Amino acid sequence: MRIKILSIIFTGVIIVSGLGVCNAAEEGEKGHEVHDDHKDEGHKGHDDHKDEDKGHDEHGEEEVVRLTNEELKEFGIETAIVGPGQLKRRITLPGEIVVNMDKMAHIVPRVPGVVREVRKRLGDRVRAGEVLAILESRELSDAKAEYLAAHERLALAKANFEREGRLRKKKISSEQDYLNAKQALAEVQIDIRSAEQKLHALGFSEKYLKQLPAHSDTTYTRYEIKAPFNGTVIKKHITLGEMVKDDTTIFIIANLSTVWVNLSVYQKDLPFVHEGAKVSVIIGHGAPDVEGVISYLGPIVGEKTRTALARVVLPNKKGTLRPGLFISGKVTVEEIEVPVLIPKTALQTFEGKTVVFTKDEDGFEPAPVMIGRSDDMNVEIVSGLIPGQKYASKGAFTLKAQLSKGGFASGHNH
Known part of the structure; x- marks a missing residue:
């Protein structure tokens, strides 16, 4: 009986084990199928990436930048x-912008006097003939008085000479009287020419002198100081009420429509620099370069600086080239096509x-x-x-x- 029971139990274990193996085999086959699906999807994904990379490669090969x-x-x-x-071989020289000395004037009064008006200030622009200041001058008064007195004597001398001439013809006056009148007229004419020259030297025109006798009531002491040309007041040494002499510089006026650029040429560079050489003036600080040519090359070398002077004249209509600025100049010494x-x-x-x-x-x-x-x-x-x-x-x-x-x-x- 016991043997029969054990036989039944053993048979049941074998049956259960068989069922388990069958289920495991089915699940294994199913798992392999899922894995194969993932494998296919993986390959497909990789293929898609390859296609995408191919698109990127084609995209990068063009190397073109398009802009509106x-x-x-x-x-x-x-x-x-x-x-x-042209390729240019150039040397760089230090330099400075300065006032064009050919267009600068030191204003000096031609007579001493007391300042009564000052009409222009530092930095003001002036036009030729414009009044800068007015002096009151005793010396000017004396010069005008001398001229007017000579003018009156001339009129009297002319009248006396003409009268003596008529009397001489009528044999009423002697020959000596006639000659004396002629000599007096000549002396007065010399005096008036001398007085005219003095006033001309003080800046008065011939037209002014002809009108002066008719305006004898005008103040003789008034002396107007005028600008000789268009320009800018760059220095002023005059104040109201002061006494100025006839050798005192009271204004300095410069026409800044052109400026000079003075370059220092070192001894080693002298063989390559010449008049007519092209120069690029480098101002810096964001200002554009200015092109010019050397118009003057000094014949001597300075004892202290051991450099020669080269000058460039530049137009300055906008006034951006200010005298006093330090610059550098690039001088072209060779051009290659x-x-x-x-x-x-x-x-x-x-x-x-x-x-x-x-x-x-x-x-x-x-x-x-x-x-x-x-x-x-x-x-x-x-x-x-x-x-x-x-x-x-x-x-x-x-x-x-x-x-x-x-x-x-x-x-x-x-």
């Missing part, structure tokens, strides 16, 4: 046409190559170039550009930056 006219202006990008130019010349601002390094961004109807594209000789501003292009091409002469760095980060490329217009 408004964006070009906003980013400060300027274009130019490839062409020939090259077939293709561009500014250095057009060069950039992209992907390890020196490039220039050329422009066509599609946009800006980096073009590898080979550079040759250069100066401080421009560079010769040996290969990579041809005359007539349009390129970015300014703002190339911005184009490089946009291309590096993918902005504004392949139709990504903003």
Whole structure:
């Protein structure tokens, strides 16, 4: 009986174990199917990524930056046409802007006197003939009185001479009386010419002298100091009520429509500097450079400075070239013609190559170039550009930056 019970139990264990193995096999097959599905999906996903990467590769191969006219202006990008130019070898000389001494006047009163009016101040602009100040001068009064007295004596001498002439013809007057009258007239004429010369020396015109006898009631002491030409008052040494002498500089007036640039030429540079040489005057502080030529080269070298003077005359209509400013002048000592010349601002390094961004109807594209000789501003292009091409002469760095980060490329217009 016990043996029969054990036999039944053993048979049940075998049956249960068999069912478990069957279930495990079914779940295993199902698991393999799920894994295969994931495997297929994984391969499919990888294929999709490959396609996407392929799209990115195709996207990056174009390397074109497209910008609207408004964006070009906003980013400060300027274009130019490839062409020939000149490389310049230049030397830099120190210098200073000074007043054009040929257009400067020291105003000195021609008579001493007391200042009654001061009409112009430091920095005022004046016109030729404009009154700067008024003096009251006793010496001027004496000179005018002398002239008027001589003028009256001349009228009397003329009348006496004419009367003696008539009497002589009638044999009423002697020959001696006639000669005395003639001599008196000649002496008065000499006196009046002397008085006229004095007044001319004081700045009075012939027209003024002719009108003076008719205006004898005018104050003889009034002396007007006038501007000799258009200019600016750059110095003033006169105050109301002071006594000024006839050798005192009371105003300095300068016409600043042109200025001088004085350059110091070192001994080592003298062989390369000559009159007519081109000069770029570098003012700095944001001011634009000014072009000129050397108009004068000093014949001697200063004992203390050991430099010679070179001078450039520059127009100064806007008044921005202020005397006293220190500047530097770049003197061109040699010019070399090259077939293709561009500014250095057009060069950039992209992907390890020196490039220039050329422009066509599609946009800006980096073009590898080979550079040759250069100066401080421009560079010769040996290969990579041809005359007539349009390129970015300014703002190339911005184009490089946009291309590096993918902005504004392949139709990504903003």
